[in-house]
Amino acid sequence: MNPDDFSRVRSLWTHCGLPSRPNGRDSEQHIRRELSDNTASFLVAVDPDETLIGTVFATHDGRKGWINRLAVDPRWRRRGVAQALVAVAEAELRRNGIEIIGCLIEDGNDASEQLFVTLGYSRHDDIHYFTKRDRPDI
Ligand SMILES: CC(C)(COP(=O)(O)OP(=O)(O)OC[C@H]1O[C@@H](n2cnc3c(N)ncnc32)[C@H](O)[C@@H]1OP(=O)(O)O)[C@@H](O)C(=O)NCCC(=O)NCCS
Secondary structure, three states, X not given: OOHXXXXXXXXXHHHHOOOOOOOOOOOHHHHHXXXXXXXXXXXXXXXXXXXXXXXXXXXXXXXXXXXXXXXXXXXXXXXXXXXXXXXXXXXXHHHOOOOOEEOOOOOOOXXXXXXXXXXXXXXXXXXXXXXXXXXXXX
């Protein structure tokens, strides 16, 4: 991804119904800052006409890696695009010495759950996600 892709990325997420935080961590300002940071890899997939059809953001804090904002245009689903994006994201994280990678999946997102199980991820029903937010929309 380069900073000029920002509006195309936002449109794809809307088209895919992907929840995001446009006034928080998905704001243009926030993403531009992350793009200049070497702990984040923001990857996009494009079709042969250079139309943007997929996104994934790989981030890490030096301890764990995270797969974020994975989305594929509905017209391109079930063709291995997400699988390819996650493979590249994982390779980027491993290149940075990261050996554990997680992702957060909303309850009921069966497609995503099935995808990550297929890719070798384990579900942890014994872990509850707690957050502390400086503002509600971050
Ligand atoms: C989840 C999502 C990213 C999958 O993208 P995709 O490009 O269609 O996925 P792939 O083609 O790489 O699928 C690889 C494997 O994952 C599993 N899978 C993917 N979508 C699936 C679905 N709808 N139902 C069941 N299994 C699915 C299958 O095992 C699939 O292999 P197969 O097609 O050979 O059976 C896509 O449906 C999407 O963008 N959803 C909306 C946004 C979203 O929920 N993102 C994830 C947030 S955590």
